[in-house]
Amino acid sequence: MITASPTLSVRDLSVSFGATGARLQALDRVSFDVARGEILALVGESGCGKSVTMMAILGLLPERVARIEAQRIQLGELDLRKATPKALRTVRGRRIGMIFQDPMTSLTPVHTVGFQIAEVMRAHQGLSRRAAQARALELLDLVRIPDPRRRLDAYPHELSGGMRQRVMIAIALACAPELLIADEPTTALDVTVQAQIMELIADLRREMGMSVVLITHDLGVVATTADRVAVMYAGRIVEEAPVADLFRNPSHGYTAGLIRSLPGGETERQTRLAEIPGNVPRFAAPPNACAFTERCAFALPGCATTRPPDEQISQAHRCACFNREAVAAALRDTPFVRAWV
């Protein structure tokens, strides 16, 4: 989907690791846009390339082992492919904020949280120590930390996981970035705190008008927060659609597998949860095959020999699957999909 002027636009991003000869293709021509003020969810299981995509965009992959090719990585008017290390540093933290998966270890243990929030603003906006501390106080209040003045002087180990994740969010938002990347922001937290954090991210997106890329493997989180979803498998985006379209009309074998493996409604309480057989391929799929063929319940003979092209199902819904009518038809009866129709 192409909007008038997306915050982030990525075309044909490929990343491979390792020495020549034994290269591991981590990303295979990934393309997506994030519109202004939109939450895009990148969904897929561990190792499918969600995090690598974001690391490549931020230029955080080690240059020695990672080879990055792309038609376009555009942040606003800035071409991130050609950005100098210095320019990239000003992008990180200032124009793109990042929240990491594990709030327990993502804060430096030896500095107070107030210092760490202030550090970002002092580095990027040249604020004085005093001004930065004052802003840090506002930010702690913004991320709804109770009694922020006291928390300013707290060390990370004195805060709970949910509080630390709020501090991480405060750091990510310190310079009012146009794009927030949240890399599985709630996996390390328990369920009630998860909901609060997701609500906070959604609220802040509205208040600050920023775009969000939400990396997750939790379809429940996707359903409640995201505007659009890109499903990734083995380094490729296999299906991309607005949330409602995706859940109403899932069209890729892998999306179907993900939806089927969700806990169902009351009728299915006694049954074992459905699973996707097998594992994520250790090495990239052959270039001319669908990467999911071997595990796919809907595989056709052609899937192993021809790579299905990206096809536009509706204006905003694209999918790379030969058997998508069968997929959509088979899932029409699952409670999860019925809930969306």
Place this chain on the structure above:
Amino acid sequence: MIAEPAAPPPANCPRRRHATMEALASALREPWTLLCLLLLAGFLFVAFFAGMVAGDPLAINPAQRLKPPSAQFPWGTDHLGRDVFARAMHGTRMSLAVGASVALLSAIPGVAIGIFAAMSRLGGALVMRIIDAMMAIPAVLLAVALAALLQPGLTTIIIAITIPEIPRMVRLVRAVVLSVRQQPYVDAAIASGTRGPTLVFRHILPNTLAPVIVQGTYAAASAIIAAALLSFLGVGTPPDLPNWGGMMADARRYFQQDPMLMAYPGMLLSVLVLITNILGDRLSDALDPRKSTRKI
């Protein structure tokens, strides 16, 4: 832009005291730590004011050789009739000077080289091979050789003990930095645009310091022993510098007549080394914010 906070936090909420000060204050409340600190203060006092607490450590009095303790000589006299108490008190100076200097002088280059070795691939490999080569030489042998090469004196002893101590510090710092560098908070700092030097000084160095401080106190303790050993062997110490190792070396020959001649400096040495080690452990606990007992 970011919205204004709905309600400003109450202004009368007191800021807490600085964490490090608070941690040190709580360490002081432990009786063992307090005892060690008092003992160390005693050693320091004696080292600075040895001339006032005790008499002349160098005055030779052949008529008063190997006398038992008396009002004039509280710990008796040695084989030249010198005041053992005065010599032991003056000997504190050298032990403390060597311990403190070696700890500091091995920590500064050790931390710098260690961080360099961990952050630079090629340079690091080169530095570590040199360090490996240095560690292959026995420390005492290297110290004896260095002490023999240079002019006798306190500086020589400090240099001779510091140089074999540096490789240990480098290895420790490098290992710690390598693990700190992999921590998510370092990635997080890079992802929020932190520059190289800031990254090292603000995120990597402070997280490296606790083990460095402990290693520094161990280095001080082992340097005090090494200095005594060098003096015992008669390397590097000028005869007019009273020190515990030299006293023990002299006392060795008169051990059967007066074993206490060896016991006085030996006990002082043991106590000083012990309290240095204990205080090192306590200090590393106090400096680690995760181990402090404060609650908010």
